[in-house]
Amino acid sequence: MQGGTVQEKLSHYKEFATFLKQDVFIDVITPQLAKTYIAETNQQHGAKGANRRLQTLKACWNWHKGNIPNNPWSLVQPYPEEDYIKYVPNNEDVGKVLNIAESWEKEILLFLLSTGARIGELFNLKWIDVNFERSTIILWTRKRKGGNRQSRLMPMGGKMRNILESLSENKVDNAEFVFINSRTGQPYHKLQPCVRYMLKRLCQTAQVKEFGFHALRHFVATQLMSSQQVNIAEIQQLLGHQRTTTTDLYLRSLSSNISHLADIIDSMVIPNNK
Template sequence: MIKQKLIESFSEEGTPAVSLHTLITKHLLALKAKGVAQGTYDDKTLAFAELLSWPGVSPVMPVAELKHDKVREFLDHIAQTRSGHRANTFRKHIVRLWNWAKRSRIVLGDCPWDVEMYKADRGDKYVPSEADFWKVYEMADQVRRPFHKLNGETEAQPHRKRMLLAYLHTGARRGEVFDLRWSDVDFAGQRIRLWTRKRTSGLEGDWIPMTEQLAAALKEQRLETGFREHVFINPKTDEPYAYGNDMVRDMCAVAGVKAFSFHAIRHLTASMLDKAGVPLATIQLILRHKSVTTTARYIHSLKDARKAVEQTFGGRILEMKKASSE
């Protein structure tokens, strides 16, 4: 009987009359219950929100009405206006939405939204120089963004300097600062706790030292947020930040430097610690890497490698040149 009702609820194409909004909501609730990382959850939410606002797509439209060509048109736009990598990320979220629904017996058949992957040559991640970072830092609180597109009102956002300092002094991942709560800031013990799911499937918190400069900045931030749970609040939404790479790109543009991401600051932190002579094991502790090999990749230091190849091959090249001239 139950099976028969399930079959009757499906259209002839094998997809139900459930709306896109309902399907996406069910999927996101399932992810929350599973304990998915907040950064992943926020990224999926962003992708689905942009898809639902795409011309020709409506939250109330049945799942079966969202055709392959419409999804391709949307993803083509993302690839052209942002990057192939970003389009592939959105594609992944959309395809996984269908696959989850299929496992949950909400839809039947192969995914009709499986667009081919886009060319995405990410190359090496750009890591800003210390000079460029401080240029952005000095201009951060001078950035003005439209608060309302119709009347052109603007507002200052002085918390941005404090946020940039938090990234630099902790080496935190983007989502770790966005999700930072006041319960994770210990002024008396001069330490800060960052939570991650990177090392295990569960959520783990690590206490790391908090510099005096960062402590002073966060005390100022405390006065601004009052009794709010999160340390940093997006003034546009009055909620914690979910996706902020556009924000840091805007700051880079105002400062006149090459755009970088919040995660690039994590690499810069590692490089600055290495330059200061901090042992690799200590840098690993600060960055909270499971493997010291991962930490080594963050440092971007070729001092030992350059010395080794110079000692091995440098003299031989001179000898070969001398021998060929004789």
């Protein structure tokens, strides 16, 4: 698991321990007590927060099912959640943000717009995974069961090539990672203040509705779909989505060639900027 996931689960366990107030025998944790706790959590944190804590505690008991005969949390029904509609910026607002971004910020944003990559995938990109000859890059993600790393091959369009060639010309000897913070000489991390608050600051300065890095993945997907030149299977492959559904199983067996998406992204996804 990623560090953030571990910390979230740990906080859920501590909250439940605080609720109990004292050490208790395991058989004291009955379905009724579990329902009471989740009901109180719903009042404090809302349906989504209550359901996340229910999921954490249910999983904890499942890990110990060899020693605990019954899982009281499995009898607690999750609360219905309202559909959350993620805000996706329009072409004009993305262009305004690009126009005021500093050079290093623009490199990061243009790369995300060229690939639809997750910000973590961008910062984990190494020069060994960049192939100028074949016009491809390899992105790695840990968003898989068990935290296993998985790669996907991405086409390198003209705009992405320009960014990578510029970074390659200015890289220090023996540099491992592509995106390096010039102030520290170390790779960027998404929790660093300069990165964490980048888009919030840029959106405020550009006077546009605030959006985050993940919204840019949605932006890329909607722009590609609007082009009417790309099908859903190709977009899912580009974004690296995998789910245990018939559609995704079909996509994995299809392994369609998405190299043509690079030209479409260059021409349609990335807004014009000065």
